[in-house]
Amino acid sequence: MAESIDYRAAGVDLDTYEETMAQLPPLLKRTYPLTPARVIEWKDGFAGLFRLDAKIGLLTRTYRDPVLVASTDGVGTKLKLAFATGRHATVGIDLVAMSVNDCLCAGAEPLLFLDYVAMSKDDPKLTRDVVQGISDGCIEAECALLGGETAILPDFYKAGEYDLAGFCLGVVERKHVLDGKEIRPGDKVIGLASSGLHSNGYSLARKIALDAAGLQPDTFVPELGRSVADEFLEPTRIYVRAMKTVYRHYRVKRIVHGIAHITGGGLVDNTPRILPEGCSVRLRRGSWEVPKVFPWLQKLGNVPEAEMDRVFNMGIGLVMVVADYYADAIARYVTSEAKIPAWVIGEVVAGDRTVEWA
The missing domain is CATH 3.30.1330.10 (PurM-like, N-terminal domain)
Structure with missing residues (x-):
């Protein structure tokens, strides 16, 4: 049997x-x-x-x-x-x-x-x-x-x-519904800080740190002040409470014209997704704090700046396009009340749905 x-x-x-x-x-x-x-x-x-x-x-x-x-x-x-x-x-x-x-x-x-x-x-x-x-x-x-x-x-x-x-x-x-139709030249772009890599670009990050540089997950990295694993496993930031903070302050006025989640493709690919025809955004390098992990990876892997911009969030996890008049106040509310650093990082300009760098 x-x-x-x-x-x-x-x-x-x-x-x-x-x-x-x-x-x-x-x-x-x-x-x-x-x-x-x-x-x-x-x-x-x-x-x-x-x-x-x-x-x-x-x-x-x-x-x-x-x-x-x-x-x-x-x-x-x-x-x-x-x-x-x-x-x-x-x-x-x-x-x-x-x-x-x-x-x-x-x-x-x-x-x-x-x-x-x-x-x-x-x-x-x-x-x-x-x-x-x-x-x-x-x-x-x-x-x-x-x-x-x-x-x-x-x-x-x-x-x-x-x-x-x-x-x-x-x-x-x-x-x-935020469909981007209200976005117009003159609107400001607010960037909300990421917590690091979030959940994108890991094939490149692992290739650089673990394969090319030969580091181990438990290797302590002085430039980061922590191990590779501690940095790479930092959880993705959730922005629900930040947005609720904004909406609480503006219950009647419609001051948020668009929101973009900065994932794979970075700021250069994700931000244009919410722009209407005839609009582009001009972002100012140096207007926000870039987490140490990004320049570390760039130097370690000799990665071109354009490639970094397209693969990683570079320190901005969520973008809000808002009415010009309210931009500074919104950034303050998010920073002080939601405890997420936020900066005015650019503005909407006339263009063909692209990202320009200033």
């Missing part, structure tokens, strides 16, 4: 999977107070439930013609650093940030988040570490971690490796 083969022999242990799943509900529920009376619990359900009620004010507003805004993203090869170091508690924050910050660009308030975690073998501790980070990110973004999927795919990923995907849903009043 042939030997009996079960699911465990094929690489999936259902008992371990149940152990993993049992520890996740508290990480979801800790995000629910951020969206009071909106999450409807469905015990053992197949999906998450979120209540939309016209009487509930969001972003201090009551929505009359709400538009749902959705975005999805991953973390990319930044995960390679997590694998190499065994440090998995912050990549979940990156996952939330990449999608949530995209929703902000439409003028939306993030409502809920879903995650997808795929790995080759069930690992309760690893899964908890990752989802803990996702939960922390949702608290920072003030949205509910409504649910997700943990997929065990034997032979699909290398042992100890995994992949992440995230999905964010937000809402904005239709007349307040």
Whole structure:
């Protein structure tokens, strides 16, 4: 008689999977107070439930013609650093940030988040570490971690490796959707500080630091004052509270004309995406503080300035295009109240949807 083969022999242990799943509900529920009376619990359900009620004010507003805004993203090869170091508690924050910050660009308030975690073998501790980070990110973004999927795919990923995907849903009043149409020459460009590399350009950063320079993740770098891993695993900044700070100060006036999330492609590729025809932006080098990691990587890899500009955020994680009169005040509010450094870094000029440097 042939030997009996079960699911465990094929690489999936259902008992371990149940152990993993049992520890996740508290990480979801800790995000629910951020969206009071909106999450409807469905015990053992197949999906998450979120209540939309016209009487509930969001972003201090009551929505009359709400538009749902959705975005999805991953973390990319930044995960390679997590694998190499065994440090998995912050990549979940990156996952939330990449999608949530995209929703902000439409003028939306993030409502809920879903995650997808795929790995080759069930690992309760690893899964908890990752989802803990996702939960922390949702608290920072003030949205509910409504649910997700943990997929065990034997032979699909290398042992100890995994992949992440995230999905964010937000809402904005239709007349307040930021589509860039109100941007005009004379508007000012405000840059909000990044926390470092965020989650873009890691293929180049790893190539320079780990391959070409031969550094190890735990190598201390004097120019940075920390190890390679500490710098490279710094979580992506989430800008929800910064935007809420701005909206609180200007509840009637529409002074924000456009928002761009500075990801892969940097300022030169992402900023023009929100510009209408006939407009360009002129940015002033030296008008913001560039984190030490960027000149360090540039020197270490002998990277041309134009390449740095297109691959990395260079210290600006989010751009706001605002009415000229309010620009200085907005930068002050974000810096003092949201605790995120912000600078007026340029202005909108007549042009063909490009970035000019001054």
